[in-house]
Amino acid sequence: xxxxxxxxxxxxxxxxxxxxxxxxxxxxxxxxxxxxxxxxxxxxxxxxxxxxxxxxxxxxxxxxxxxxxxxxxxxxxxxxxxxxxxxxxxxxxxxxxxxxxxxxxxxxxxxxxxxxxxxxxxxxxxxxxxxxxxxxxxxxxxxxxxxxxxxxxxxxxxxxxxxxxxxxxxxxxxxxxxxxxxxxxxxxxxxxxxxxxxxxxxxxxxxxxxxxxxxxxxxxxxxxxxxxxxxxxxxxxxxxxxx
Amino acid sequence: xxxxxxxxxxxxxxxxxxxxxxxxxxxxxxxxxxxxxxxxxxxxxxxxxxxxxxxxxxxxxxxxxxxxxxxxxxxxxxxxxxxxxxxxxxxxxxxxxxxxxxxxxxxxxxxxxxxxxxxxxxxxxxxxxxxxxxxxxxxxxxxxxxxxxxxxxxxxxxxxxxxxxxxxxxxxxxxxxxxxxxxxxxxxxxxxxxxxxxxxxxxxxxxxxxxxxxxxxxxxxxxxxxxxxxxxxxxxxxxxxxxx
Numbered sequence: 203x204x205x206x207x208x209x210x211x212x213x214x215x216x217x218x219x220x221x222x223x224x225x226x227x228x229x230x231x232x233x234x235x236x237x238x239x240x241x242x243x244x245x246x247x248x249x250x251x252x253x254x255x256x257x258x259x260x261x262x263x264x265x266x267x268x269x270x271x272x273x274x275x276x277x278x279x280x281x282x283x284x285x286x287x288x289x290x291x292x293x294x295x296x297x298x299x300x301x302x303x304x305x306x307x308x309x310x311x312x313x314x315x316x317x318x319x320x321x322x323x324x325x326x327x328x329x330x331x332x333x334x335x336x337x338x339x340x341x342x343x344x345x346x347x348x349x350x351x352x353x354x355x356x357x358x359x360x361x362x363x364x365x366x367x368x369x370x371x372x373x374x375x376x377x378x379x380x381x382x383x384x385x386x387x388x389x390x391x392x393x394x395x396x397x398x399x400x401x402x403x404x405x406x407x408x409x410x411x412x413x414x415x416x417x418x419x420x421x422x423x424x425x426x427x428x429x430x431x432x433x434x435x436x437x438x439x440x441x442x443x444x445x
Numbered sequence: 446x447x448x449x450x451x452x453x454x455x456x457x458x459x460x461x462x463x464x465x466x467x468x469x470x471x472x473x474x475x476x477x478x479x480x481x482x483x484x485x486x487x488x489x490x491x492x493x494x495x496x497x498x499x500x501x502x503x504x505x506x507x508x509x510x511x512x513x514x515x516x517x518x519x520x521x522x523x524x525x526x527x528x529x530x531x532x533x534x535x536x537x538x539x540x541x542x543x544x545x546x547x548x549x550x551x552x553x554x555x556x557x558x559x560x561x562x563x564x565x566x567x568x569x570x571x572x573x574x575x576x577x578x579x580x581x582x583x584x585x586x587x588x589x590x591x592x593x594x595x596x597x598x599x600x601x602x603x604x605x606x607x608x609x610x611x612x613x614x615x616x617x618x619x620x621x622x623x624x625x626x627x628x629x630x631x632x633x634x635x636x637x638x639x640x641x642x643x644x645x646x647x648x649x650x651x652x653x654x655x656x657x658x659x660x661x662x663x664x665x666x667x668x669x670x671x672x673x674x675x676x677x678x679x680x681x682x683x684x685x686x687x688x689x
Contacts, residue, residue, distance in 0.1 A: 364688045408614075418673070
């Protein structure tokens with residue numbers, strides 16, 4: 203029997219990379235999954251790849267009307283949520299001195315504001331005993347040049363996790379942050395060879411993580427195996443941030 | 446198929462509480478497990494409880510000769526190790542001002558020195574791609590009065606984990622710290638007064654202590670390939686106590 207048998211999961215930004223891989227794993231473990239994405243085409247492709255027990259809902263996680271529509275759809279089709287994986291986010295680089303308002307507003311608008319309202323709008327549908335997972339980044343505990351705004355936006359999620367787990371304790375809802383390190387995704391494959399090599403050199407095993415390895419950690423946090431795990435900023439980075 | 450099918454695990458201090466629950470779960474998931482403990486009686490009881498695919502070895506994890514004997518037995522019976530769960534430890538309370546040499550020596554000898562030599566002596570038997578887990582404590586991230594020596598001994602293990610994962614990266618051996626909070630184990634039951642128990646429960650968001658089985662599922666995650674990209678972590682299993 204699967205670890206998420208009969209559970210309903212919502213995964214934002216679930217049409218590519220780590221979140222798509224997680225959606226596949228959740229369905230393989232018995233869950234019904236709603237995924238979101240901004241582009242209909244990518245969303246259709248993801249739904250096709252997942253194959254069954256999935257609904258794709260087009261929308262931008264930084265747009266509150268889109269979020270309302272998402273949760274209306276979830277409510278209409280399933281009526282409840284057991285696992286929310288707020289994963290929508292995008293990291294763009296700008297060094298101090300060259301940061302524009304637009305850069306700041308875009309990063310914080312999606313990663314911080316979008317994640318907050320994703321969780322808040324999901325809340326009325328989340329079952330007692332549910333699990334909320336947000337995607338952080340090991341960048342938030344490092345100092346990669348150019349990624350100050352991105353890192354800070356991800357660090358804010360850790361504070362949300364700690365506050366919300368306390369505010370939601372009466373409903374036994376757990377809140378954790380999953381912070382991937384260097385992972386081989388379609389995004390990272392677009393990096394130039396020198397940057398890829400640099401990233402790989404930072405990982406003790408010398409190889410980036412695979413999306414399946416992040417999905418396994420997300421499954422752990424989503425399932426009852428982590429019933430006493432709460433408020434973590436859980437780095438899944440092959441040891442990169444520990445050394 | 447189990448998650449640890451065909452794997453060999455060694456669990457020190459494995460005759461009670463969280464480590465015993467982990468040993469049981471590891472065997473259910475297909476592993477062969479060696480458990481150690483200081484008292485033969487408790488070992489026999491644990492071996493009976495686990496039921497199959499288990500060898501009990503009497504020994505004190507602070508005693509290097511006992512450790513030699515343990516790994517000789519493992520070598521003879523199985524020849525190799527995939528998972529080492531160094532869990533033997535003690536936590537006694539004494540506030541600054543009343544700390545004795547004996548208290549310091551006893552705590553550090555078992556929790557730090559014992560853990561170090563457990564790992565070092567296990568190393569020659571370790572398969573490539575193995576997993577080392579050590580038991581930390583969320584006391585190391587808090588300031589519980591009386592537990593300064595204990596907390597410091599547990600935090601030392603984090604430094605070991607970070608150093609060793611780097612030293613062992615060629616062999617692809619992962620090293621993580623499992624960090625329990627307040628768990629309802631026989632050891633905690635025996636030392637906690639009802640008042641202390643109530644105090645700890647008030648610190649846990651859900652208001653009830655963790656169960657040993659809830660730690661065992663996390664130990665299984667860290668031991669198995671599900672955590673193949675998890676390394677050098679302090680994985681808190683404390684219901685959120687440390688985070689708030």
